[in-house]
Amino acid sequence: MGTFLRAVADGVLEGGVYGLMAVGLTLIFGVLDIINIAQGIMVILGAYLSYVLWTHLHIDQFVGLLITVPAMFILGVAIQFLFIRPLRGRERTSMSLLACYAVAIIIEGVLYQRFGSNYVSYTTYWNSPRATLDIGGYYLPYIYLAGFALAVLLVVAIYWTLYRTQFGRSIRATMQDHTAARLVGIDVNRVAALTFGIGVAVTAVGGMVFGTLNAFNPNTGYDLISRLLAIVILGGLGSIGGALGASVLVITLASLVDVYWNPEWSTVVFYGAMVLVLVFRPQGLFGRKEARAQ
Amino acid sequence: MRPATIWRVVGLVLLVAAAAVIPLAKNVTVTHVGVFVLLYVGSAVAWNIFSGFTGYISLGAAVFFGVGVYTVALLSKHLNLVGGVVFALYPVAGLVAAAVAVPFGLVALRVRRHTFVVVTIAVFFIFQLMAYNFSWTGGATGIFPPFLNWDPNTFDMPFYYTALLIAVGAAVLAWAIWGSRFGLQLRAIRDDEDRARGLGVKTMRVKLAAFVISGFIIGMLGGLYFYFQSEALPEYAFNPFFDLTIALMAFLGGFGTLSGPIFGALLLEPYLGYAQFQISNAYLSEAVLGALFLVVIILLPRGILPTAAEKLTAWRAAWERRSAAPAGAAVGPAGAGPPVDAANTSAAGTGAPGTGSAR
Numbered sequence: 054m055g056t057f058l059r060a061v062a063d064g065v066l067e068g069g070v071y072g073l074m075a076v077g078l079t080l081i082f083g084v085l086d087i088i089n090i091a092q093g094i095m096v097i098l099g100a101y102l103s104y105v106l107w108t109h110l111h112i113d114q115f116v117g118l119l120i121t122v123p124a125m126f127i128l129g130v131a132i133q134f135l136f137i138r139p140l141r142g143r144e145r146t147s148m149s150l151l152a153c154y155a156v157a158i159i160i161e162g163v164l165y166q167r168f169g170s171n172y173v174s175y176t177t178y179w180n181s182p183r184a185t186l187d188i189g190g191y192y193l194p195y196i197y198l199a200g201f202a203l204a205v206l207l208v209v210a211i212y213w214t215l216y217r218t219q220f221g222r223s224i225r226a227t228m229q230d231h232t233a234a235r236l237v238g239i240d241v242n243r244v245a246a247l248t249f250g251i252g253v254a255v256t257a258v259g260g261m262v263f264g265t266l267n268a269f270n271p272n273t274g275y276d277l278i279s280r281l282l283a284i285v286i287l288g289g290l291g292s293i294g295g296a297l298g299a300s301v302l303v304i305t306l307a308s309l310v311d312v313y314w315n316p317e318w319s320t321v322v323f324y325g326a327m328v329l330v331l332v333f334r335p336q337g338l339f340g341r342k343e344a345r346a347q
Numbered sequence: 348m349r350p351a352t353i354w355r356v357v358g359l360v361l362l363v364a365a366a367a368v369i370p371l372a373k374n375v376t377v378t379h380v381g382v383f384v385l386l387y388v389g390s391a392v393a394w395n396i397f398s399g400f401t402g403y404i405s406l407g408a409a410v411f412f413g414v415g416v417y418t419v420a421l422l423s424k425h426l427n428l429v430g431g432v433v434f435a436l437y438p439v440a441g442l443v444a445a446a447v448a449v450p451f452g453l454v455a456l457r458v459r460r461h462t463f464v465v466v467t468i469a470v471f472f473i474f475q476l477m478a479y480n481f482s483w484t485g486g487a488t489g490i491f492p493p494f495l496n497w498d499p500n501t502f503d504m505p506f507y508y509t510a511l512l513i514a515v516g517a518a519v520l521a522w523a524i525w526g527s528r529f530g531l532q533l534r535a536i537r538d539d540e541d542r543a544r545g546l547g548v549k550t551m552r553v554k555l556a557a558f559v560i561s562g563f564i565i566g567m568l569g570g571l572y573f574y575f576q577s578e579a580l581p582e583y584a585f586n587p588f589f590d591l592t593i594a595l596m597a598f599l600g601g602f603g604t605l606s607g608p609i610f611g612a613l614l615l616e617p618y619l620g621y622a623q624f625q626i627s628n629a630y631l632s633e634a635v636l637g638a639l640f641l642v643v644i645i646l647l648p649r650g651i652l653p654t655a656a657e658k659l660t661a662w663r664a665a666w667e668r669r670s671a672a673p674a675g676a677a678v679g680p681a682g683a684g685p686p687v688d689a690a691n692t693s694a695a696g697t698g699a700p701g702t703g704s705a706r
Contacts, residue, residue, distance in 0.1 A: 088461050090468075139645050147404045148644050150464055151598070154406075154591060155640035162634030275587065279472045282465045290462065318480065324473045328454055331466060 059191055060312040064305030066197040067266070072300040073204040074259035074277070075284045076211060076293050077252035083228045083291035084248040087137065087149035091157035093278025095253055098160055099125060099260020100269050101168060104175055114177060114261050115199070121257040129253025132156055133246045157274065164271040174268035200262035207255060208297060215293075224248055228291070276320070283323040287330055355522070358606070363515055370507050378503040380620035382575060385510035386568050387616040390589070391596040391608035392517040393564035396524060397557040398594070399603035402537035403459070406590040407451070407467030410474045411562040413585035414447050415440035415569020417478065420490040420579035429493050433574050434509055437567040444566020445559045452558040456551060459540070475585035489580035492573060506575045510568070517564045518609060524557075525605055533557055537603065588633075592619070595636070599643050601650030610652055615639075 078092045089095075099121055106117040136152045179199065185192040215221035226234040227244045235241050263269065263277070284303055288295030303326055307319040366385070370378045390408065398405050418440040422428065428436070455466045478484045495502075524530040532553045535543035544550045573579055593608075596615050601607025619636070647654055 082461070088465060136641055136645065140648070146460055147402075147464070148648060150404070150461065151594060152641060152644050155637040155644070157637075158591070159634045159637035159641075162630045162632075162637065165630035166634070275472075279469060283469060286462060286465055286469075320476055321473065324469050327466075327469055331458060331462075332454060 055191070056312055057309075060308045061305055062191075062193070063197070064308035065301055066201045067308070068301035068304035069201040069204040069297075070259055070262045071280065071284060071304050072297040073207055073255050075281050075288070075296040075300050076208055077255040077259075078281055079285045079288065079291055079293055079296040080211070081249055081252035082285070083293075084224055085133070085137065085149075085245050086146060087153065088282070088290075089249075089252065090150060090153040090278060091132075091160065092253075092256060092281055093276070094157045094160045094164070094271070094274030095125065095128075095256040096260040096263055096277050097269055097271060097274045098164065099257040100264025101164060101173070101260075102257065103261040103264055104173055107175060107177055114179065114265060115203075118258060118261060121261065122254050125257040126250040126254035129250040130246045132253070133249035137249065138242065138245070157278075161271045161274060168271070170270050170272065172268040172270045173264070175264075177265070180265050196262065196265050200266070203258060203262070207258060208293075211251070211255075212293070220244075220247075280320070280323050283327040286327050355606070359515075359518065362609070363511070366511050367508075370504055375503065378507050380617060382503055382506050382510050383620050384613065384616040385507065385514045386572065387593065387596060388609055388612040389510065389514035389517045389568050390565050391593045391600075391612045392514065392521050393561040393568075394593045395597045395603065395608040396517075396521050396564075397554075397561040399597055399608070400524070400530060400533035400537060401554055401557060402603070403456070403554065404464050404594065405455075405467045405558075406464055406587075406594065407455070407471045408561070408565055408593060409585050409587065409589040410451065410467075410471050411444040411448060411565040412569040412572070412589055413474055413478065413581075414444045415566035415571075416573045416579045416584040417484060417490070418443040418566070419570040419573040420492065421483070423492050423573070424490055427493050429495055433495070434505065437509065437513070437570040440570025441563040441567035444569065445563040447566075448559040448562030449555070451562075452555045456554050456558065471585065471587070471590065475581055478581035478585055484581070485579070487581060489578055489584075491579075492577055495574065495577075503575075506571060510571055513564065513567055513571070518605075520560070520564075522605055524560075529553065529556070534603075588636075591640075592616075592636075595640050595643065598640075598650055599647070601652040601654075604650065604652060607650050607652050611650070614651075 074092065074096055078089055081087065081089045081092075102121040102124065103114040103117050106112040106120065107114055112120070136156065137149055140148050140152065179196040180194060185194050186198065187193075213221075215224060223234065223239040223244050226237070226239055227241055227248075231241055234244075267273075280303075284300045285296050287303060288297070288299030303323055306326070307322045310319040310322050366381075369381055390412070394405070394408050397403065419436045422436055422439065423433070451470055455463055455470065458466060479487055484490070524533070532543065532548045535546070535548055536550055536554060540550055569584070572584075576583070592615070593612075596611035597603075597608040598611070599607075599615060600609065600611030619632070643650075649657075
């Protein structure tokens with residue numbers, strides 16, 4: 054029973070972090086109607102940024118977010134401006150996907166060039182053995198809690214922005230109908246660029262937590278993006294609550310497989326769940342039907 | 348025959364003749380790269396038969412390739428096959444890949460657009476994971492073929508000519524499909540799937556058939572790859588770059604056209620082969636490939652050949668208008684058939700003015 058609870062706790066806490074990355078992905082999809090395949094490698098880029106700040110400047114990775122989050126935001130806006138916005142015509146959606154893929158392999162190539170293919174893991178206060186919370190013999194690392202708390206905080210902030218501010222209203226209007234949003238005076242291009250920036254900026258946080266918890270190299274990006282894609286498809290593309298729910302659900306499941314069966318096969322849980330859902334419920338667990346009927 | 352058809356026959360014959368002569372130079376590097384070029388030509392054409400004609404972008408073609416590789420690898424390992432029989436294994440590899448394509452397609456083709464792309468990527472990762480983790484695939488160490496004690500100077504030759512045969516076969520098949528009832532159904536799906544279904548096209552069956560055909564061809568090429576490269580490793584048999592590269596080739600030449608993927612592969616693969624030999628830094632060439640992809644997508648979104656054909660048609664129409672200004676009313680731009688196949692007739696005919704000016 055102890056193992057079970059532990060696996061569930063790990064799954065929920067880690068699921069929150071994955072949820073944050075997936076929310077960025079699904080937000081971008083909802084507004085721009087593209088899937089940012091580069092999200093996985095951007096998480097790894099965020100992890101490397103935090104790592105570099107720590108090893109070279111000894112900046113604590115939580116403080117470093119003050120630098121990495123704006124940096125990733127600017128990167129996202131730049132990518133949208135340079136490579137996504139010029140796309141026109143009826144192949145636009147497929148093209149945007151390929152453009153994101155191209156961005157991903159450029160980032161991957163640059164990361165390999167700069168850091169090589171060795172796995173990176175680094176120890177700071179946050180993942181040192183003393184930074185753990187003792188709950189009746191079960192040691193919970195602070196980083197799990199802090200990462201989870203930060204992820205929840207950010208998701209709440211995104212929710213608040215979406216539902217309580219003028220900017221959020223224009224994002225939701227753009228999600229519903231581009232043309233109508235433009236007609237009522239919303240600068241759709243600006244909304245798209247900022248949304249892409251926000252969706253990419255969260256990878257700085259996700260990458261920081263991921264990099265502190267796991268060893269990573271540029272190739273890890275593939276692993277991440279395949280998990281994130283399975284999560285957003287499971288949750289229903291474009292549904293923010295769905296992305297959160299699905300990530301907590303699937304990561305917990307994977308963590309159980311990890312404990313009771315074999316870590317190598319836990320990834321299969323993602324895909325297995327995704328294929329099953331697609332066969333029986335193509336719009337995803339929490340998705341609306343019309344979102345898929347395009 | 349229409350002029351366009353004659354041009355195509357002449358072009359194809361010239362290409363095949365040139366390709367058949369190249370190995371006579373007896374340069375091992377050239378034939379080695381040549382095999383890869385033909386492998387990619389065949390794969391890009393096969394990919395285009397499904398993705399280009401239907402508009403469903405699949406990034407899971409490497410599944411078929413890898414299944415082909417592992418089929419031949421397992422057969423050769425357990426039966427210890429050497430000699431000419433090796434080439435009889437290609438169709439087997441193709442058939443196994445086609446058999447995999449059926450359930451793959453039945454799941455993936457239920458969804459469209461983004462979701463389809465994502466599902467193909469996911470299925471691809473499932474297969475790569477299986478190749479890594481099952482014991483009978485050899486895991487990360489892979490499978491190596493029994494030693495072929497052929498003369499190293501002419502080792503590539505049989506692979507070269509069989510690859511040429513498959514590539515030409517794929518191109519001819521694509522051509523035959525293009526104008527057939529089946530091809531028209533595929534292109535109707537690309538233009539408007541719901542309307543095509545409304546007109547009585549059995550969309551699922553048609554899509555699946557094209558998916559399986561493209562899987563068969565790519566599977567055969569995977570079978571070829573195994574003895575040629577003498578290895579079946581999970582990261583190379585199920586290689587995400589394979590998917591990206593053939594998509595880039597098709598987009599570079601002209602997505603959904605007949606000659607586009609051939610042109611794109613002939614243009615791109617020699618560079619990639621060269622980069623592999625000359626640029627010792629694989630990561631740099633990876634970043635260059637990505638940058639190239641972005642340039643193609645932004646500047647030539649419909650590919651080189653359709654864009655060139657469009658320019659040529661516009662230029663010719665302008666010229667005709669100038670030379671026969673009073674009587675030229677009946678000669679519209681659509682009347683003068685471009686010598687190279689236009690991307691897709693509907694886009695060139697109906698959407699060209701709007702989309703063209705926006706670009």
